Amino acid sequence: MNAMNPEGYVTSDGRKIGGVLMEMKNITLRFGGVKAITDISFDIREGEIRAIIGPNGAGKSSMLNVISGFYIPQEGEVWFRGKKRAPMKPYEVAQQGIARTFQNIALFEGMSVLDNIMTGRLTLMKSGMLDQAMWWGRAQREETEHREKVEKIIDFLEIQHIRKTPVGRLPYGLKKRVELARALAAEPKLLLLDEPMAGMNVEEKEDMCRFILDVNDEFGTTITLIEHDMGVVMDLSDRVVVMDYGKKIGDGPPDEVRANPDVINAYLGVSHD
Amino acid sequence: MAATDGLNSIPALLDRNARLFGARPAWREKEFGIWQCWTWAEGAAEIRAIALGFLALGLNRGDHVAVIGRNRPALYWSMVAAQMCGAVPVPLYQDAVAEEMAYVLDHCGARFVVCGDQEQVDKVLEIQDRLPHVEQIIYVDKRGMRKYDHSHMNALADVEAEGKAGHYRFDAELETRIAELDYDSTCVMLYTSGTTGKPKGVVLSNRNIIETSKNSSEFDKLRPGDDVLAYLPMAWVGDFIFSVGQAMWTGFCVNCPESAATMMTDLREIGPTYFFAPPRVFEGQLTQVMIRMEDAGRLKKRMFDHYMAVARRVGPAILDGKPVSAADRLAYWIGDKLVYGPLKNTLGFSRVRVGYTAGEAIGPEIFDFYRSLGINLKQLYGQTEASVFITQQPDGQVRSDTVGVPSPGVEVRIAENGEVFYRSPGTFMSYFKNPESTASTKDAEGWVATGDAGFFEEATGHLRIIDRAKDVGKMADGRLFAPKYVENKLKFYPNILEAVVFGNGRDRCTAFINIDLTAVGNWAERNNIAYSSYQELAGHPRVYEAIKAHVEEVNRSVAEDPMLSGCQVHRFCILHKELDADDGEMTRTRKVRRNIIEQKYADLIAGLYDGADSVYTETEVTYEDGRKGAIRATVRMMDAATVAGQRRAA
Numbered sequence A: 001m002n003a004m005n006p007e008g009y010v011t012s013d014g015r016k017i018g019g020v021l022m023e024m025k026n027i028t029l030r031f032g033g034v035k036a037i038t039d040i041s042f043d044i045r046e047g048e049i050r051a052i053i054g055p056n057g058a059g060k061s062s063m064l065n066v067i068s069g070f071y072i073p074q075e076g077e078v079w080f081r082g083k084k085r086a087p088m089k090p091y092e093v094a095q096q097g098i099a100r101t102f103q104n105i106a107l108f109e110g111m112s113v114l115d116n117i118m119t120g121r122l123t124l125m126k127s128g129m130l131d132q133a134m135w136w137g138r139a140q141r142e143e144t145e146h147r148e149k150v151e152k153i154i155d156f157l158e159i160q161h162i163r164k165t166p167v168g169r170l171p172y173g174l175k176k177r178v179e180l181a182r183a184l185a186a187e188p189k190l191l192l193l194d195e196p197m198a199g200m201n202v203e204e205k206e207d208m209c210r211f212i213l214d215v216n217d218e219f220g221t222t223i224t225l226i227e228h229d230m231g232v233v234m235d236l237s238d239r240v241v242v243m244d245y246g247k248k249i250g251d252g253p254p255d256e257v258r259a260n261p262d263v264i265n266a267y268l269g270v271s272h273d
Numbered sequence B: 001m002a003a004t005d006g007l008n009s010i011p012a013l014l015d016r017n018a019r020l021f022g023a024r025p026a027w028r029e030k031e032f033g034i035w036q037c038w039t040w041a042e043g044a045a046e047i048r049a050i051a052l053g054f055l056a057l058g059l060n061r062g063d064h065v066a067v068i069g070r071n072r073p074a075l076y077w078s079m080v081a082a083q084m085c086g087a088v089p090v091p092l093y094q095d096a097v098a099e100e101m102a103y104v105l106d107h108c109g110a111r112f113v114v115c116g117d118q119e120q121v122d123k124v125l126e127i128q129d130r131l132p133h134v135e136q137i138i139y140v141d142k143r144g145m146r147k148y149d150h151s152h153m154n155a156l157a158d159v160e161a162e163g164k165a166g167h168y169r170f171d172a173e174l175e176t177r178i179a180e181l182d183y184d185s186t187c188v189m190l191y192t193s194g195t196t197g198k199p200k201g202v203v204l205s206n207r208n209i210i211e212t213s214k215n216s217s218e219f220d221k222l223r224p225g226d227d228v229l230a231y232l233p234m235a236w237v238g239d240f241i242f243s244v245g246q247a248m249w250t251g252f253c254v255n256c257p258e259s260a261a262t263m264m265t266d267l268r269e270i271g272p273t274y275f276f277a278p279p280r281v282f283e284g285q286l287t288q289v290m291i292r293m294e295d296a297g298r299l300k301k302r303m304f305d306h307y308m309a310v311a312r313r314v315g316p317a318i319l320d321g322k323p324v325s326a327a328d329r330l331a332y333w334i335g336d337k338l339v340y341g342p343l344k345n346t347l348g349f350s351r352v353r354v355g356y357t358a359g360e361a362i363g364p365e366i367f368d369f370y371r372s373l374g375i376n377l378k379q380l381y382g383q384t385e386a387s388v389f390i391t392q393q394p395d396g397q398v399r400s401d402t403v404g405v406p407s408p409g410v411e412v413r414i415a416e417n418g419e420v421f422y423r424s425p426g427t428f429m430s431y432f433k434n435p436e437s438t439a440s441t442k443d444a445e446g447w448v449a450t451g452d453a454g455f456f457e458e459a460t461g462h463l464r465i466i467d468r469a470k471d472v473g474k475m476a477d478g479r480l481f482a483p484k485y486v487e488n489k490l491k492f493y494p495n496i497l498e499a500v501v502f503g504n505g506r507d508r509c510t511a512f513i514n515i516d517l518t519a520v521g522n523w524a525e526r527n528n529i530a531y532s533s534y535q536e537l538a539g540h541p542r543v544y545e546a547i548k549a550h551v552e553e554v555n556r557s558v559a560e561d562p563m564l565s566g567c568q569v570h571r572f573c574i575l576h577k578e579l580d581a582d583d584g585e586m587t588r589t590r591k592v593r594r595n596i597i598e599q600k601y602a603d604l605i606a607g608l609y610d611g612a613d614s615v616y617t618e619t620e621v622t623y624e625d626g627r628k629g630a631i632r633a634t635v636r637m638m639d640a641a642t643v644a645g646q647r648r649a650a
Helices: A059-066 A089-097 A114-118 A129-134 A138-156 A172-185 A201-218 A232-238 A254-259 A261-266 B010-020 B040-057 B075-086 B096-106 B119-124 B158-164 B167-180 B206-219 B237-251 B260-271 B279-294 B298-317 B327-345 B364-372 B436-439 B485-490 B517-526 B536-539 B542-557 B592-598 B602-610
Strands: A020-029 A035-046 A048-051 A075-080 A097-103 A190-194 A222-226 A238-244 A245-253 B024-030 B032-040 B064-067 B088-092 B112-117 B136-139 B153-155 B186-189 B201-205 B226-231 B253-256 B274-276 B354-357 B378-385 B388-391 B411-414 B419-423 B450-457 B464-468 B496-502 B509-515 B571-574 B612-620 B628-636
Touching: A020 A059, A035 A075, A035 A238, A035 A245, A035 B206, A035 B378, A048 A059, A048 A201, A048 A232, A059 A190, A059 A238, A075 B536, A089 A097, A097 A172, A097 B602, A114 A138, A114 A172, A129 B378, A138 A172, A138 A201, A138 B542, A172 A190, A172 A201, A172 B010, A201 A222, A201 A232, A232 A254, A238 A254, A238 A261, A245 A254, A254 A261, B010 B040, B010 B206, B010 B237, B024 B040, B024 B075, B024 B260, B032 B040, B040 B075, B040 B158, B040 B167, B064 B075, B064 B096, B064 B119, B075 B112, B075 B186, B075 B206, B075 B237, B075 B253, B088 B096, B096 B119, B096 B201, B112 B119, B119 B136, B136 B279, B153 B158, B158 B167, B186 B206, B201 B206, B206 B237, B206 B388, B226 B237, B226 B260, B226 B274, B237 B253, B237 B274, B237 B378, B237 B388, B274 B436, B279 B298, B279 B327, B279 B364, B279 B509, B298 B327, B298 B364, B364 B378, B411 B450, B419 B464, B464 B485, B485 B496, B485 B509, B485 B542, B496 B592, B509 B517, B509 B542, B517 B536, B517 B542, B542 B571, B571 B602, B571 B628, B592 B602, B602 B612
Parallel strands: A048 A222, A048 A238, A097 A190, A190 A222, B024 B253, B064 B088, B064 B112, B088 B186, B112 B136, B136 B153, B226 B253, B274 B354, B354 B378, B509 B571
Antiparallel strands: A020 A035, A020 A075, A238 A245, B024 B032, B186 B201, B378 B388, B411 B419, B419 B450, B450 B464, B496 B509, B612 B628
16 A cells, blocks of 8 residues: 555556645644544545544544534644645635535525525625626526536436425435535535435445445545445545544554454454453 | 338438428437437437447447437437448347346347446446357446446447548448348347246337338327327337337427436426326326325315316217217316316326327226326227237227227237237237247238237227236136136226136136225225224225125126126125235236136135135235245125126117
8 A cells, every 4th residue: 555655546446546635734623621633643635535434422523524624623734735724714615625515414405406506506606696686697697507517416416306396305315415416516626525324225325325436436526524334434435544532543445444453442342351 | 112102211211301300309308407409400410420330330230239228319319320230229128137138138149239328338247248249338328437448338429429530431331231221121129028938029120110100100190290208118119119110200209308207397398299108107197196186275176176077077078079068168168277277287298189008907087087188098009019009099989998990001800719810011020039939929821919818899890908818718608708807897996906806617707806905994094994904904894895886886897798798796705815926826017826826715716606604714825034824814705796698689
């Protein structure tokens, strides 16, 4: 494994992984007296599917929130695309090319699938509110362009049949897919998925896995995901960070991580005889 | 041949259409939320480019080109392009699993396989080691295909581009190939679904397809402005006739849905003028309407009920052009503005001029519902070997219990044993690589056995299909015994899930009934009837009363038919368990296995005939995990009133 090569590496299925896209350096995050994350460092490379796993309360979601810029760590640095990142507003994060989905779906329930996905393109729209209200000239042209992009995503994620359906009427598995669609609509460089398979049945999980792989393959999007389902993580990801009680206890390709005694300990427990 | 003026192949028809209707829409497909349209001229250019690309890849005369995928213009084009090259298109069922595909791909020896998307490509790759003759896999949808080994694989767009780029090299060759096509060359090969034994490849010539398309298009006065929705499997002969044969002959537009799941939305958006659906589609839509009406406000509900009653009374008569009083016409007109029109619009049937259903028996209520709305829904009877059409109903002579008169150019005769035979211009050439089956199906004079039993109604000349010929028997006194005919009538009642009628060689008929747990359970709930099991509900006296009423109603309807009046059900019992494929009582496609049921329930059948009030029985059942167990029950037998046969005046 030459994952430390700054030029990137080639995965077992022949995908080329590029240089470092984001680097976390000695991150420590505290909530009052509680240490959620203790001195964690790892990097995310361009074109990679990077997983963060760990038992409940290990600090995975906190880590994701640090990556997305929502939490600001007390110690440590976040480097994104070769620059040290300063504290940002959420829209600045989106403009930087980071999009995410949420563990407990955060869609606009009353709006149609199409409108929900269109909101994902908000930061890419140039025409102002007045233009859009008048619906004339540039605003109209722009909306057509954005709609085209959105339709490509709808086609890609195979949700044509629910295009006009209000999100509130959809089953859970489809809502997850719509959320992924909205994140994709922002054309992110880095896509963060917080438990994309949670609560899904086997068939829905298989679909979601295929979509995640396809997104990575077709758009070259770098993906960082948190997941509980170990089978899914091991199949999907190129490299895995393992966390336990806010500390990093493993980092590397799935096979290596699976053989790591600390990881086995955290997940399966050890016999004390 | 003069009848078609040298238009003796699909490519020749395409060429004519491109000249005649160049700027008219020929294919539409909804993609990215918008209906994309290709005119005849644009489509013809695409097809030519694909054909040139096929030549560049080395497609030979007589090769078979398998086509697998959902209905898309690109796949229809590939079929015509293959024909241009002198090859034979073989559309396959897209939902077949790889194993099933292996047989057909191996049997036809396809060198080229055109797949709709990654899913289909994966299936072909899975069985590729058993298909040494497959040389090229061509796919339409590029998604997910980037990482595949492309040494023997191409995107259709690339094949097309290659054809366009290299046209000067292959133009002459293509012209020669097209010129070689004649009326007797093979147009398409379609595999039967193979419910009995291995699928058979039915070879249909240009004559079969074009003559049939011409006759049937003229029969229903199809015209260039018509629209069809192509959503039924491409491997099915009906789709080939509607979406290729008739579309090419008439020059109407073929519309392909965005995906299988959007079919109903797409139907509404396109509003086809010519529409085909199997009974289950109509049933499903009707159920949807009824469920939504149950939830509607009281005013809407009352309006719906009132005007549907009007429609049922006078709608079919108005549709058939029969005399109807002015008051009724006015009421129907108002109903059309308030109910039928909006309803048809919601269903996507506003523009339907000609609608067909076939494949299995359609419930009279369902059939009448659509007819009463003013939708010209008709029935036809056909099979792959006939290029679809054997009989069909002319406008104005439509009933739910007949399948119509022989289609133009088709001769039909009924054999001694009641089996229906036909001979027509559409009669297939042969079964591919299977001369024995060809000989046993088609005799030297061209008559083909359908395997169905039926008879012509004397008064109207309409054909009525009663059963599979092998199931039709004689009763002790020589009257006709057609179990499925009666079973179908029984099964039209929502309470009855399954029925098995006995009586072959006996003096009267009896029946087993399976109740529909959903329908009867629902009814029980509304009537405060408590039950704890299927068995208990099935044996409930009030359920027996309800079923008895159904049986007697069926008896009255069966008695109206002098030929079949012997099939009235004298006694019946409601089975204590559902007939199940796991127990071998039905096939996986839910067809009853009579012999097995007769053996297994011999004690109950004996009870039905010896006059016993009830019979105690034990039945072995197989649970889903494969374990076996036994159900014990005392099954009641019940008499049903029958109608004495009416003697007809001599």
